[in-house]
Amino acid sequence: MIESALFYIFLVLTLIFGLFVALFRSPLYSLLSLLGVISCLSVLFYFYGATFISFVQLIVYAGGILVLFLFVIMLLKLEPEEKSGEHPAFKVLAPILFFAFTSAGIGILFVQRTEIPKERFIMPISDFSFKLFTDYGLPFEAITLLLLASAVGAFILAKRKI
Amino acid sequence: MILEGLILSIFLFGLGFITFLLRRNLILMFLGIELILNSANLAFVVFSAKNQNWEGALFVLFSIGIAAAEAAVGLAIFISAYRSFKTSYIDFFKILRF
Numbered sequence: 230m231i232e233s234a235l236f237y238i239f240l241v242l243t244l245i246f247g248l249f250v251a252l253f254r255s256p257l258y259s260l261l262s263l264l265g266v267i268s269c270l271s272v273l274f275y276f277y278g279a280t281f282i283s284f285v286q287l288i289v290y291a292g293g294i295l296v297l298f299l300f301v302i303m304l305l306k307l308e309p310e311e312k313s314g315e316h317p318a319f320k321v322l323a324p325i326l327f328f329a330f331t332s333a334g335i336g337i338l339f340v341q342r343t344e345i346p347k348e349r350f351i352m353p354i355s356d357f358s359f360k361l362f363t364d365y366g367l368p369f370e371a372i373t374l375l376l377l378a379s380a381v382g383a384f385i386l387a388k389r390k391i
Numbered sequence: 392m393i394l395e396g397l398i399l400s401i402f403l404f405g406l407g408f409i410t411f412l413l414r415r416n417l418i419l420m421f422l423g424i425e426l427i428l429n430s431a432n433l434a435f436v437v438f439s440a441k442n443q444n445w446e447g448a449l450f451v452l453f454s455i456g457i458a459a460a461e462a463a464v465g466l467a468i469f470i471s472a473y474r475s476f477k478t479s480y481i482d483f484f485k486i487l488r489f
Contacts, residue, residue, distance in 0.1 A: 243403070244403075247407075251407075256418045256419055259419055263425060263426065270429055273433065273436075277436050277437060279440070282451050285452065286455070289455050289459070290458070294425070294462045298418070298462065323412045326409065330404070331402055334401035334404075338401075350443050356445070357445055357448070357449065360445075360449060368453055372457070375456070375460050379461075382467070383467035384467075386467035386471050387470050
């Protein structure tokens with residue numbers, strides 16, 4: 230009972246932080262709201278039973294990627310975006326697109342409703358890592374190559390002179 | 392529990408999408424892309440919890456790796472563009488060379 234209440238509290242908190250990401254004009258406030266979204270999402274992953282993914286989300290996403298964004302924002306002294314100068318068509322078009330997309334998605338969900346398992350199924354980490362290094366070995370190596378290439382590319386791009 | 396997670400994933404995708412469309416500050420557009428990636432991660436986890444099969448949750452690891460690569464290259468491009476144009480607004484990025 231209390232677990233289900235906590236689940237819904239974190240669901241609403243994620244939505245509120247997501248709204249803050251879209252509505253804040255200052256990059257720093259928007260980034261901190263994204264940090265809130267990611268922390269709440271990691272709690273939701275825990276409720277769905279994916280414990281390992283929940284910790285990876287906290288450690289890698291919040292601790293690695295968002296801190297990289299924070300460093301860049303603090304290095305460059307960015308000012309908040311001013312209100313004027315936005316193209317007026319986008320201001321009308323974007324909420325229309327948002328509501329059209331969300332209502333279409335939710336409509337599809339309610340049309341294709343299927344049976345839902347009742348009990349919570351917790352992910353066994355040993356099976357998970359076994360599958361990661363046997364069946365999904367090739368994608369894993371591809372991701373490592375991608376990370377290496379992006380590290381070298383970022384270094385070359387951010388350097389003043391090669 | 393499954394349905395609510397999917398609805399939240401749809402809403403997060405929409406919010407990220409309008410962040411990407413409405414903002415002209417490059418770093419805010421990157422934050423919108425991160426929000427979209429997170430909504431995809433949530434959908435992966437919800438579907439794997441529904442099917443009782445954790446191969447979907449494996450792809451969240453790959454998705455986080457791709458997000459890290461995207462953030463590194465994107466921020467490097469952003470820093471080099473900021474250095475040559477002295478602004479972060481994409482309206483001023485008219486010539487994409489040094």
